[in-house]
Amino acid sequence: MSLLEVENACKTFASRQRGGDPVQALRGVSLQVEAGETLAIIGESGSGKSTLGRAVLRLLELDEGSVRMDGVDLAGLSPSELRAKRAEMQIVFQEPYESLNPRMSIGSIVAEPLQIHRKGLGAAQIRKLVIEVLERVGLPAKVATRLPGELSGGQQQRVGVARAVVSEPKFVVLDEPTSSLDLSIRAQILELLAQLQADLGLAYLFVSHDMHTVEKVSDRIAVMYLGEIVETAPTVDLFRSPQHPYTQTLLSARLSADPREKHAYRAYEGDASVRATPPQQAPA
Amino acid sequence: MAESPAPARRREPGLTASRWTTVRRLVAEHPGAALGVTFIVVLVLWSLFGPLPYDPRGTDGSASREGPSGTHWFGTDGTGGDVFSRVIEAAKIDLSLALAGTAVALVIGVPLGLAASTKGKGSQRLVRGLDAFQAFPLLILALALVSLSGNQLYMVVVAIALLNIPRYMRLLRSEVLAIRESRFVEAATAMGASTPRLIFRHLLPNVWGVILVQTSLTIANSIVVLSSLSFLGVGVSAPTPSWGSMIRDGAGNMSSGEWWIATFPGLAVLLCVLAFNQLADAIGDRTARSYR
Amino acid sequence: MSDTVLDVRGLTVDIATPDGTVNAVRGVDLHVGRGEILGVVGESGCGKSTTIKGILGLLPPNAEVGAEMIELDGYGDLLATPRKKMREVRGRRIGFVAQNPFGSLNPIYSIERQFYELQKAHGTKVGKKESREIAHAMLDGVGIVNPARVLDGYAHQLSGGMAQRVVIALATTLSPQLLIADEPTTGLDATVQAQIMDLISGLVRSEQRSMLLVTHDLGVIAQYAQRVVVMLDGEVVEHGPVMEVMVDPQHEYTRKLINSVPKREELHDVTA
Structure with a gap:
């Protein structure tokens, strides 16, 4: 039994604009997180990665699917049982100031x-x-x-x-914990998180859009695109031999800080209103 | 807050914590509010304890409608009452009724506003009820209530509260709706905070500033409402002096040049409203700043 | 025509605050060569944004800008140019691309109207119809597939990447010789960032324009700029060709910055 087991998670939001199409933020997401490991969720805006991070903590209700922590289905807990369970599962937000009560x-x-x-x-x-x-x-x-x-x-x-x-806690969702920080501070926070994980045996779900960061911290990586996980692999394997074309695109978009390593961006399906090289394979 | 390891304390760098320095700086930053507060304090203290030159309820047939002079600073009214003594005395009833009405509005409006700021169906019903209620001409409703009760003073308080409860509700609702969406409330939910804890430790402390501003504005507004009621002859009745009734009494004399009878109580209303508005501005300024 | 398009020497910006004067920028030299992208890199608060706002005359009145010279080739002294006149410089002589494209676009005007307003503001005597044709060509030039639809629409209908493309098209409509971009891809997705930066560097290269590129992202600098200026606390701590500064940094701070970005090989060793 894994520490966290997510099965077929689905979530659709009503469109913000009147008459707009509903947004399918999660389309059947399944994943497991083992005790003490870091699973990174990487994706771009609109991929549903933040929704997933909140859904596994039951900060929002799923339309379909289940989340089990230590084998306990979170949806089956009463409000007071859920509150008590929250000691074991925590979250760190992207915006450090906004997440602290100013008073x-x-x-x-x-x-x-x-x-x-x-x-x-x-x-x-x-x-x-x-x-x-x-x-x-x-x-x-x-x-x-x-x-x-x-x-x-x-x-x-x-x-x-x-x-x-x-x-x-045993499990912490890290929702882009370093995205709004300066580079040198970023490295310090990542070090701190790694140290805490080693000391306390925490499992992390590390939600991020940044390949550089994810590469540094995660044991395994799940790549999200439009509400689905298109590829999950151990970090080293994913960087060495990305299988899905979208993963390949994400990797090609990384800009190395070493000017000798020239990047060659390869577009994937992409924004239909913008000219780009044709996709190499239809989206999964 | 008793069990927290350390009380929240704001430190201003480079400032010795002398209370006097703080007061001086406050006055320098908000001179209008300081002047206003001083005016209100002096007015209240004088009306409560101060010696008045004449009996504010007394009449003197031999000295009716005299202009301002050394003996009668603000002149005398139609029955020979001293306008100055009456203006000061009226502060007692006018300010206490305004404060009482505001307090009732605050105590009822804030919890209702909180209740109306959730996402549930009850909240929607509350908001719809509020819309319907505000569709009434509330000042006329207040007038009717007070006169039907036979000019009971507690009804004046109820009337002021009725007029102001919707304002508190709407304010609280809009502020709390925004704060409920904030990251730190989400963090509190994620840590397993109960609803009372969310309300009292996370929501309310972050709206105190706007509540204070609204309260100051409500007091100002209540003074105007109260004066309007007594101007129309509803509420406070003779021989107790109130600014509104004094203005009514003196209104007739304006055309014959006896301006002082209505002007001085009118000035009292104006200055009180200005004072509370200035205070509201200053509070708003300070709470906005302490977020940074 | 000289080879230096923008020559800034000894730029200082002093900002008056209630707690005293802050020396936000202290003697910065910048030389942007023709056809070159000069990167300005540093962490938040280092004064990089203040520097370019000082050059563009976009700082609030409580900021005082001083310099030995701010010379724009083909125009002259920017420091002596009054605020009002600077409006003509921006857009015609210098194209400006800000971080948040939605802040640069007017939400209540159609995109077409914003191109026309730009023409009017600079007194180009270009009519509505002609302006639309120009705008159409400009949007096509920044890779927008259906320019007519974008022209008739409004900013809020665009994605972040599309909006930034529109801003770039606007900034280049009057063919300024110099582009200044302040964190042009911060907040955009990595794939969109790569597309936008490819576009910008293409625009610079194809028209022999020059660009001052301000960013905190070392990857953007390493991949797109030819020369780089590293700023810390309002001062330049190191400058030179990207190939030298980023490969063999001399200043301790530059080294620290570069080391805080994970390098690929090292990481594979760690994770393996």
Whole structure:
């Protein structure tokens, strides 16, 4: 049994524009995540990758299909059972500042999961745990009294990570956790996430649009295109011998920072309103 | 907040935490609001404790309709009452009714607004009910309520509240709808927060600023409503002085040149409204800034 | 005609804030050669966007721009050009492509109208019909398959990549010799980014235009620019041909930046 098992997940959203076609964000997605591993979901805008990240945490309801955590079907849980289950499954968002309540101190933000899930703890114990986890994510204890707006983007994201791991989850969705950060900060956060995974045995679902990042962090990669997973493979295999033409296109769009490695972009189906080289194979 | 490891405290770099410095800086940044607050405080204190030159309910047949002078600063009205004493005295009833009406509107409107900001069917029904309710000419409804009750003062409070509850509801609804979609509320849901926790720790603290602004504006508006009611002879009745009834009493004398009888209570209404509006601006300014 | 299209020397930008003056840009030199793409790279807050806004006269009044010279070939001194006159320079002499295409397009005008407004604003005496023909050709030139449909539509009907193509077409309509692009592909998908950058570099190469390309993305610089300027805290820390700076960086900061991008071989070793 895998830690997380998603089967035939389907989700359709009503169109935002009146009279527009409904958007099929997920079209029968199945995947497994094993304990302690990182599965990356890579895709471009409109691929449904963020919807998938929220659906596996039941932050939105699926139209069809099931999500099982430790063999427990999340859809079968009552609201209070689901809330209790949330200690085990957490999320880190793309926008570090927006994901922190601007009116709460860093200490209160990180303490909140403990207040919810470990009701037996006294104020002093919570305080001790909060300082511990802040230090674990590389923040000095004194930031506990600060407000989110007083920290840098990188520090804010460390707080987001601290809040996600303080309740000792087994599984964390990372929704583009480094996309809005500067390059050098990005590397630090990725290192921190890898360290936490090694120390705490976390499993990650790493949602990203960036091949460079995904290559660095993931054990396996699932490529999403228009609501479907078109290819899943171990990271090394996917980069060495991408099978699906869309994966090949994504890889060809990477721009290497080494000017000696010239890229040659190969278009895939693409935007029909824009001229591009013809697709090599019809989409799956 | 008691169990949180550290209370939220905002630090201003380069500023010693002297309260006096903070006050001075506030005054420098919002001179209009500071002036307004001072005016209201002086008015309230004087009306409650201050010595008035004459009995505000007294009459003096020998000194009717005298212009402003050293003895009667704002002149006298038709029955010889001292306009200055009456303007100050009226603050007691006018401001307390306005505040009471606003408080009732706040206490009822905020929870209703919260309830109307969910995605459920009940919320939609509430909004539709609100639309229907606001289709009534509410000022006329208020007038009818107060006069049918036989000029009961508590009905004046109810009338002011009725006029302002819809405003609180709409404000809360629009603000909370936006905040409900925010990442940090999603994060709280993802960590398993219960509904009361979502409301009291995540939603309400982020709308306090706009609630305060709205409250200040509502007080200003209530003063106008109250004055309109008493101008029409509804609500506060003689011999208790109120600004609205004083304006009505003096309105007839305007044409004969005795301007002071209506002008000074009118000025009191104007300054109070200005003061609360300035205060609302300043609060809005500060809450907008503290988000950054 | 000289070989330097844009010559900026000793550019400074001081921004007055309530907490004192911030020296956002401190003595930046930029030389854009003919037919060349000069990349300006740095992390957020390094002053790269402020630099180009200073050159274009797009900074708010509380910012003071100073320089030894800002010389645009065939036009003259930009520093001495008054704000009003700068509007004529932008569009006709310098095409500007901003990060968010939807911010550059007017949401309530049709795309066709925006091409016409551009002509009117620069007093070209081009009529409505002729403007549409020109616009049609421009959109065709940026790879849009059905220009007529896009011309009749509005910005919100376009995808991010399409909108950026329209902005590029607008920026090049009056044939400016210099293009300035501020993070032109940030926020776009990788596949769209590759298409847009291929388009932009093609436009520069085919018409012997020049371009100042501001980005935080080292991949974009390495693949498309010929020379690069690395900025840190409002100053240039390293500059030179891409082949030298990106392959064998001299400054410690440049090295740090480049090392924070994973290189392919190394990573395969790690994961294998």
